[in-house]
Amino acid sequence: MTDQNTLDELVPAEATYASVTEDVSDVVFSSQKQRHWWVGFLIGLILLNVLLTAIGWLLVEGIGVWGINIPVGWGLAIVHFVWWIGIGHAGTLISAILLLFHQNWRTSINRFAEAMTLFAVACAGLFPLLHLGRPKFFYWLVPYPATTGVWPQFRSPLMWDFFAVSTYGTVSLLFWYLGMVPDLATMRDRSNSRWGSRIFGLLALGWRNSARHWHHYQKTYLILAGIATPLVVSVHTTVSWDFSVGIVSAWHSTVFPPYFVAGAIFGGFAMVLLIAIPLRRIYHLEHMVTLKHLDNMSKVMLVAGLFVSYGYLMDAYAAWLKNEPFDSYIYTNRFSGPYGLLYWALVICNCVIPQALWFPRVRRHTLALFGIAIAISIGMWLERFIIISLSLHRDYLPSDWAMYYPTKWDWLLYLGTFGMFLTLLMLFIRTLPAISMSEMRELVHESNEEQS
Amino acid sequence: MLSESPNETSRLVDWVIPKPHFLESWGDARAYDGTASIIQPMISPLYPGLSEIELLASLLGNNPANGYSEVRKTWERRLGQEKNSSAWQQALADGVIEETAFAPVPLSIEEVPVKENSESSPSDEWDVIVKPDPTIWDGRFANNGWLQELPKPLTHVVWDNTAWIAPADAEQLKLSNRDLLEISHADETFELPVWIVPGHARGCVTVFAGYGRDVVGRVGNQTGYPVKLNSSSDGSVTVRPVGRRSNVVTTQHHQTMEGRNLARAGTVAEFLANTEQPEFAHPPSSAPDATMYQQWSYDGHKWGMTIDLTACVGCSACVIACQSENNIPVVGKEQCDMNRHMHWIRVDTYHKGSPEQPEETLHQPVPCMHCEHAPCEVVCPVAATNHSDEGLNQMIYNRCVGTRYCSNNCPYKVRRFNFFDFSDAFLTDPKLDLLSNPEVTVRERGVMEKCTYCVQRIENARIHSQVENRELADGDIRTACQTACPAEAIRFGDLNDPQSKVHETAQHSLNYGLLEELNVRPRTTYLTEVTNPKEAPQP
Numbered sequence A: 001m002t003d004q005n006t007l008d009e010l011v012p013a014e015a016t017y018a019s020v021t022e023d024v025s026d027v028v029f030s031s032q033k034q035r036h037w038w039v040g041f042l043i044g045l046i047l048l049n050v051l052l053t054a055i056g057w058l059l060v061e062g063i064g065v066w067g068i069n070i071p072v073g074w075g076l077a078i079v080h081f082v083w084w085i086g087i088g089h090a091g092t093l094i095s096a097i098l099l100l101f102h103q104n105w106r107t108s109i110n111r112f113a114e115a116m117t118l119f120a121v122a123c124a125g126l127f128p129l130l131h132l133g134r135p136k137f138f139y140w141l142v143p144y145p146a147t148t149g150v151w152p153q154f155r156s157p158l159m160w161d162f163f164a165v166s167t168y169g170t171v172s173l174l175f176w177y178l179g180m181v182p183d184l185a186t187m188r189d190r191s192n193s194r195w196g197s198r199i200f201g202l203l204a205l206g207w208r209n210s211a212r213h214w215h216h217y218q219k220t221y222l223i224l225a226g227i228a229t230p231l232v233v234s235v236h237t238t239v240s241w242d243f244s245v246g247i248v249s250a251w252h253s254t255v256f257p258p259y260f261v262a263g264a265i266f267g268g269f270a271m272v273l274l275i276a277i278p279l280r281r282i283y284h285l286e287h288m289v290t291l292k293h294l295d296n297m298s299k300v301m302l303v304a305g306l307f308v309s310y311g312y313l314m315d316a317y318a319a320w321l322k323n324e325p326f327d328s329y330i331y332t333n334r335f336s337g338p339y340g341l342l343y344w345a346l347v348i349c350n351c352v353i354p355q356a357l358w359f360p361r362v363r364r365h366t367l368a369l370f371g372i373a374i375a376i377s378i379g380m381w382l383e384r385f386i387i388i389s390l391s392l393h394r395d396y397l398p399s400d401w402a403m404y405y406p407t408k409w410d411w412l413l414y415l416g417t418f419g420m421f422l423t424l425l426m427l428f429i430r431t432l433p434a435i436s437m438s439e440m441r442e443l444v445h446e447s448n449e450e451q452s
Numbered sequence B: 001m002l003s004e005s006p007n008e009t010s011r012l013v014d015w016v017i018p019k020p021h022f023l024e025s026w027g028d029a030r031a032y033d034g035t036a037s038i039i040q041p042m043i044s045p046l047y048p049g050l051s052e053i054e055l056l057a058s059l060l061g062n063n064p065a066n067g068y069s070e071v072r073k074t075w076e077r078r079l080g081q082e083k084n085s086s087a088w089q090q091a092l093a094d095g096v097i098e099e100t101a102f103a104p105v106p107l108s109i110e111e112v113p114v115k116e117n118s119e120s121s122p123s124d125e126w127d128v129i130v131k132p133d134p135t136i137w138d139g140r141f142a143n144n145g146w147l148q149e150l151p152k153p154l155t156h157v158v159w160d161n162t163a164w165i166a167p168a169d170a171e172q173l174k175l176s177n178r179d180l181l182e183i184s185h186a187d188e189t190f191e192l193p194v195w196i197v198p199g200h201a202r203g204c205v206t207v208f209a210g211y212g213r214d215v216v217g218r219v220g221n222q223t224g225y226p227v228k229l230n231s232s233s234d235g236s237v238t239v240r241p242v243g244r245r246s247n248v249v250t251t252q253h254h255q256t257m258e259g260r261n262l263a264r265a266g267t268v269a270e271f272l273a274n275t276e277q278p279e280f281a282h283p284p285s286s287a288p289d290a291t292m293y294q295q296w297s298y299d300g301h302k303w304g305m306t307i308d309l310t311a312c313v314g315c316s317a318c319v320i321a322c323q324s325e326n327n328i329p330v331v332g333k334e335q336c337d338m339n340r341h342m343h344w345i346r347v348d349t350y351h352k353g354s355p356e357q358p359e360e361t362l363h364q365p366v367p368c369m370h371c372e373h374a375p376c377e378v379v380c381p382v383a384a385t386n387h388s389d390e391g392l393n394q395m396i397y398n399r400c401v402g403t404r405y406c407s408n409n410c411p412y413k414v415r416r417f418n419f420f421d422f423s424d425a426f427l428t429d430p431k432l433d434l435l436s437n438p439e440v441t442v443r444e445r446g447v448m449e450k451c452t453y454c455v456q457r458i459e460n461a462r463i464h465s466q467v468e469n470r471e472l473a474d475g476d477i478r479t480a481c482q483t484a485c486p487a488e489a490i491r492f493g494d495l496n497d498p499q500s501k502v503h504e505t506a507q508h509s510l511n512y513g514l515l516e517e518l519n520v521r522p523r524t525t526y527l528t529e530v531t532n533p534k535e536a537p538q539p
Helices: A017-029 A034-061 A076-087 A089-100 A104-130 A135-141 A157-190 A194-203 A211-244 A256-282 A291-322 A325-336 A340-358 A366-393 A408-431 A437-451 B008-012 B052-059 B067-074 B086-094 B167-172 B268-273 B317-325 B333-337 B375-379 B424-428 B430-435 B455-467 B480-484 B501-506
Strands: B027-030 B036-039 B125-132 B163-165 B179-185 B188-196 B204-209 B236-245 B265-267 B303-308 B346-353 B358-366 B385-387 B393-395 B490-494 B524-527 B529-531
Touching (some): A017 A408, A017 A437, A034 A104, A034 A408, A076 A104, A076 A211, A076 A366, A076 A408, A089 A104, A089 A157, A104 A135, A104 A157, A104 A256, A104 A291, A104 A408, A104 A437, A135 A157, A157 A194, A157 A211, A211 A366, A256 A366, A291 A325, A291 A366, A325 A366, A340 A366, B163 B179, B167 B188, B179 B204, B265 B268, B268 B529, B303 B501, B317 B346, B317 B480, B424 B430, B480 B490, B490 B501
Parallel strands (some): B125 B204, B163 B188, B265 B529
Antiparallel strands (some): B027 B036, B125 B236, B163 B204, B179 B236, B303 B490, B346 B358, B385 B393
């Protein structure tokens, strides 16, 4: 490990404009460090093929290949939709909200966190389409002037969801791309190949680094950040409405929106850590993604985790306070029903394990952080499973209570989305600057000013 | 041998003559009191064959055998000789021949001493009670998919037979549902899956025969377990757990109400004490009246249904009637195991009290409630399910994209989803094409479906009344489940018509809505079960 830098540093003292640019662009241009990349890319491609197989079989046979049934109409597909969407939250939070709050530490992690957001939203977006009984008619959810004169129903939370997710995807893409324009120009200028410079040139939109460009750029970037900020809250709030608007008694709860948002941030930061920790190790970027960054992200996770735990507690408290047979039963069933072990696993993963983050030593220990991030990812998966499928398996009439067992096709589709995520991430790392060079140079500038 | 389909006997004989279905052939029969009836074919035979009458006639030398002329000849003394005599026409139209009942024979019944049920724990010897299967009977209907998939009363087991034992016996033998039980008598031994039935007597086992046949057909092959008891059996057997399990499938996994007022019941005495507002029918609850939704207005008809739990015997005839009327596919045991059966109406069973001595076993038919404030309607993103101006909760199959949100949001879980192309055979097999009701859409893969209150019957009745230039009258529309109900527990009609029968029961003090505390305002309502129990005998 080369983590000798102090906690307060966001950039090493010896960093210069040139060294920052070189370190970041080298990941794309150099052919030295490609062995790890090829391994990752290959795994991604294999899993991507798993995804294609799972989708193909699903389309041929129908969604009966999954384990869903009546009463459990939503199973792993929706669990994974919410899980991936949740992961996609950290990116925008880091780039938009932290930008508005002038949190400089976001600089080195925002680019790949945003990329992660985009890819996670892409993975998430697959599920609502594929989970339809007749996916060929997915476009009926789009409000277009059809000759039938029939419009989608705007009272349905699924409609709101459609708008929330598509807006979020679009804004995240714009934000990510816009933030990359100055860097794309750098890449254009540093590229040795004809095609490389042409493609980067096209993407850079004629950026010439003029003061005017910078002026417009920074204005637009701030405005976009302003637009993106409410989205961080709105997307997962809307996703939670899919449930809290329903009549299913375990879903019908006003605590859902805030605790879904907190859960999304919780899971999203865990995923950022899961990517950042190997990335900085493999590409020796420890001086850019420093321990200070990991420490800060851990603190955000700790707070989000406490929020989430509070949500669990209040949900149970409200059910107890109501003292009404349906609501009380939900908790009896969660604690001690056939899926009881999953609930306690959730409590351990999301409420107990993250408490280790109170200790600065843990926050600075990459291996421990990696383990905690994995636990949180599992915990957030369990949370969605418990909320979505567990709530349905025993609802109002005991006569229709039933168990839900996912099939291998449920799991293969999930595994496959990791393939898509990994493939896109690997392509991103090899083709685009994974860390914002222009903002890093700004940081170098600032720290030089401080020193002088 | 004369047979409708290949079976164990037909495999052993040299000659098999195909027999048409009784609905394809002429015949006659007598009712329990001797009243004669002419059996008229409903359809010309799909495949050539000989009915029993035709076979006998041809053996007597009447060739070519003709069922019609044989039946006609039998009754010519009574119904006249000319081909279309009015008496013959009348008998066909009435379905019975007047005044053919036999004179009753005077009988006296001796008092049979009732053997007291001893409460002693079971010894090695168990009593065995052999019963024909409730759905496939003695096995003759084993190739009938509808009957195979019809949940058996009480256990709701499908596609299999089981051995019923008491909960206490199961505990003693350390048996749970689906464990295989070896039943032996003299040199006969067979295995059956155990099903624990609350209220079953101790020390005895009820087995259902009819399953486990060798040669049945595409549907019935390899279903169930054979019951091998020869006629010399004195009714006592020895039982032994084998330690293996079967894969018996049930469609109702949970039979207690968990303290919820679902199937309500009371006694006559309780009812007489308070006929205006009997508490057992209307327990205190926090049922809210306020609502954010707009009230629907009904200028014309307002369809509604009531189900009388006192009358319902839990026979499930409504389920089959609905299946036949509405082109409901059979999905098979494996899909039933995944809780994907397709019945639009189901008959729930609940036991009250302890499993050993349940105070009561209640049956509750559950079709779609056609809620006034249907939770399914608001959540569909493409508006594929909506409210009609006559109060029906309609399902627009063509518009459905299959999000299944409506089913998740249905507190009654009466919506059924086509997880696979279950109805494919309706469209591709020309024989099965005849099976389907042309008035009802066949649903494709990925589409949600549910009870429509037999909307096709409503429309048919409306067309007829318009042709006859009159108003729809109460009783013009009878839903499939209603026509099949032997106890007339189901009433259907116009709630706007104060003279209608359904209006009477909907206004009755025993009427309640299932899960009415959710304020979804179900339109299908129930009449609380009222029993008149005997005082418990003194020990």
